[in-house]
Amino acid sequence: MVLGILVFLDLWGISKRYLNNEKKGSKYKYWVDKHRYANPFQPTSADMFILNHELEENPSLKNLANKEIEQIQNQNKLKKEELNTEKAKVYFRELNYATNYRVLSLNNPFSEARESYFHKSLGGYHGAKLRSFDELIDFHISREYSHLAYLLKNNADRSQIIEFPVLNMLNTKYIIFDYNSAPLVNPNRFGPAWFVDSIKVVKNADKEMLALENIEKSFAIVQKKYIGETDTDTHFINDSSAIILLDQYRPNHLVYKTKRLIVNNSQYSLNYYLQLECLY
Known part of the structure; x- marks a missing residue:
C-alpha cells in the first residue's frame, strides 16, 4: 500500500510537469505549437546557404517551389512564423528531390541525424550497421573528417582542405563546420x-x-x-x-x-x- 502511494506520487509529479494547463501569460507553459511539433528542426545559416547556392544553380527548382508555396498561401491562413516554416519545408523537400550531392557536418556526424532532415547527408546514425560502409567510416571517413576539423580550427589554406579522396569519392559537396557560418563548398568531389x-x-x-x-x-x-x-x-x-x-x-x-x-x-x-x- 505504502509503495503504491509512493509510486503514485512520483508519477503524479512527472505528469504534472508535462501534462497540465499551467499558463505563462496567455499561453500554456509546457504546450508546443502545432507547427513547431510538426517541424522539430529549423534551418540554420549553413542550411540556408546550401539552399540559396543550389537555387542559384537551378532557377527552375526555385520556380517550382514558389508555385507550391503560392498554393499553400491561397489554401491556408497561416501566421507569418508558420508560413516561413512551410516555405522552408517546401524548398528543402524540392531541393532534396532534384539534387544529388552529400553534406557532411563536422559536429559528430555519425551520432546525430540533424543534417538528414534537410539534406542527403554523409553522416547519420542507425543501430544496424552496414559492414562495408561501417569499415569505410572506421578506416577513412573518420580520419579524413577529423583531419579536416583540425585544419579548419587552425585556419589552414583552403587548398589543403579539399584534398580528401574518400569524401570526394562519396560526392561530398558541402562541409558544415559551424551552423552559423557558410559551409565549405568542395570543388573536388567526384559527382554522383x-x-x-x-x-x-x-x-x-x-x-x-x-x-x-x-x-x-x-x-x-x-x-x-x-x-x-x-x-x-x-x-x-x-x-x-x-x-x-x-x-x-x-x-x-x-x-x-x-x-x-x-x-x-x-x-x-x-x-x-x-x-x-x-x-x-
Whole structure:
C-alpha cells in the first residue's frame, strides 16, 4: 500500500510537469505549437546557404517551389512564423528531390541525424550497421573528417582542405563546420557518377579498403573475385566527350543517362545493398 502511494506520487509529479494547463501569460507553459511539433528542426545559416547556392544553380527548382508555396498561401491562413516554416519545408523537400550531392557536418556526424532532415547527408546514425560502409567510416571517413576539423580550427589554406579522396569519392559537396557560418563548398568531389580510365585489381577486401586511401577519379579499385581470371590491371580507351548523369533518384531505383562514343567503365558514389534493396 505504502509503495503504491509512493509510486503514485512520483508519477503524479512527472505528469504534472508535462501534462497540465499551467499558463505563462496567455499561453500554456509546457504546450508546443502545432507547427513547431510538426517541424522539430529549423534551418540554420549553413542550411540556408546550401539552399540559396543550389537555387542559384537551378532557377527552375526555385520556380517550382514558389508555385507550391503560392498554393499553400491561397489554401491556408497561416501566421507569418508558420508560413516561413512551410516555405522552408517546401524548398528543402524540392531541393532534396532534384539534387544529388552529400553534406557532411563536422559536429559528430555519425551520432546525430540533424543534417538528414534537410539534406542527403554523409553522416547519420542507425543501430544496424552496414559492414562495408561501417569499415569505410572506421578506416577513412573518420580520419579524413577529423583531419579536416583540425585544419579548419587552425585556419589552414583552403587548398589543403579539399584534398580528401574518400569524401570526394562519396560526392561530398558541402562541409558544415559551424551552423552559423557558410559551409565549405568542395570543388573536388567526384559527382554522383563518373568514368574511369583503368581498374586496379587487388586480392581481397582488406587490400581494397586500404587502397582507397589514394583513390582518384581516373581509376577504380576492384577485388579480383569480381574481375574474373586476370590478376593484371585493366585500362580503357579514354573518351573525353563521355557524359554520365544521375537522372532519377529513389531509395531502391536509380536511373542514369549516359552519352559516350567508346564503351568504358563507369563508377557510382552511392552504395547499393542488393539484400536490403536500398541505397546509402
